Structures are given as structure tokens and as C-alpha cells.
Amino acid sequence: MNVESFNLDHRTVAAPYVRLADTKVLPQGDTIVKYDVRFTQPNVAHLDMKAVHSIEHLFAEHSRNHSARVIDFxxxxxxxxFYLILQGQPEYAEVLELIEATMTDILGATEVPAANEVQCGWGANHSLTAAQDAVKVFLAARADWPTVTA
Known part of the structure; x- marks a missing residue:
């Protein structure tokens, strides 16, 4: 199939993990990479939508303090x-450091950035507590991030 993740057997992975999902060379020669930043075991558990939404906002804002490579989260x-899209081809260790530093920032956050109706399409659909709880679990498994399958 055309979508990389549709070719991944989700029954064989062991979340949480961070894996390189795709590399693209653009027409002008620039390279972008996409990382699968998996928090929960597919088809077994999922994140609450308020946690997802808040982690998205928090990571998008804080990650750019650590790297100019961030295109999207x-x-x-x-x-x-989540999918983390970066410019260039950073070393895997650099990607893990970026994720860890950003997740640590999320734990220290006192608010979700842009969680209002002016800056967000569903500003009321956020929970800093839910985001931080999910990030705590993800960070606690830091040593396991490189292991994609059991």
C-alpha cells in the first residue's frame, strides 16, 4: 500500500517505541524523515482525545526550542x-534526545499553549493533566523506545 504504516503489522509491535517510519527526498533534493512515536499498544489501548490534542500542542510548541529540524508533530x-516529521536525516540518538527533552518540558508545563478558541479549532478540548499523565508513562519507558517489536 502507499501509506507506510498500512504495511506495518500492528500486531507485532511493542509500544511504547520510536521508529523511523519513512524517508523522502523532495524534488529540490531536501530530505525529510517521519518518525512513529508510539505511546500505546495498537488495538489494545489508546490515548484520551484531550490528552492527544494537548500533547500535540505542547510538543509542537516546545520541540522547536530544541531543534530547528521540526516540521510537524x-x-x-x-x-x-504521533508522527514527528523532521528536516534532514538526524541521527537516531538526536531524535530520541529531542523527544525526551520535549517530553520533559511537557511535564514542567503549567498550561497548554494555544488552548483557546482564537488559536485552536476546539480550544475547550484539552487537558494538561491527561497529557502529562500520558507523557510520564511514555518517559518512564525511555529505555524501551528503540525496541519496536517484542
């Missing part, structure tokens, strides 16, 4: 994780 529709 988008939630998966299945609510089990």
Missing part, C-alpha cells in the same frame, strides 16, 4: 501515538 487517528 501530528496525532495518529487511532490515538496510539
Amino acid at each position: 501530528s496525532p495518529m487517528g487511532c490515538q496510539t501515538g
Whole structure:
């Protein structure tokens, strides 16, 4: 299939993990990479939508304090994780450091950025507490992030 994740056997992965999902060379020669940042086990558990929405806002804002490579951080529709899109081809260790630093920032946050009706399409659909709870679990498994399958 055309979509990389549709070719992934979701029964064989062991979340949480961080895996390189795709690399694209654009027509002008620039390279972008997409990482699967999986929080929960597919088809077993999922994140609450308020947590997903708040993690998206928090990561999008705070990650750019750590790297100019960040293009996008988008939630998966299945609510089990996110896609992190970066410019260039950073070393895997650099990507993990970026994610860890940003998740640590999220734990220290006192509000969800742009969680209002002026800056967000559903400003009331946020929970800093739910986001931080999910991030705590994800960070606690930091040593397991490189392991995609059991």
C-alpha cells in the first residue's frame, strides 16, 4: 500500500517505541524523515482525545526550542501515538534526545499553549493533566523506545 504504516503489522509491535517510519527526498533534493512515536499498544489501548490534542500542542510548541529540524508533530487517528516529521536525516540518538527533552518540558508545563478558541479549532478540548499523565508513562519507558517489536 502507499501509506507506510498500512504495511506495518500492528500486531507485532511493542509500544511504547520510536521508529523511523519513512524517508523522502523532495524534488529540490531536501530530505525529510517521519518518525512513529508510539505511546500505546495498537488495538489494545489508546490515548484520551484531550490528552492527544494537548500533547500535540505542547510538543509542537516546545520541540522547536530544541531543534530547528521540526516540521510537524501530528496525532495518529487511532490515538496510539504521533508522527514527528523532521528536516534532514538526524541521527537516531538526536531524535530520541529531542523527544525526551520535549517530553520533559511537557511535564514542567503549567498550561497548554494555544488552548483557546482564537488559536485552536476546539480550544475547550484539552487537558494538561491527561497529557502529562500520558507523557510520564511514555518517559518512564525511555529505555524501551528503540525496541519496536517484542
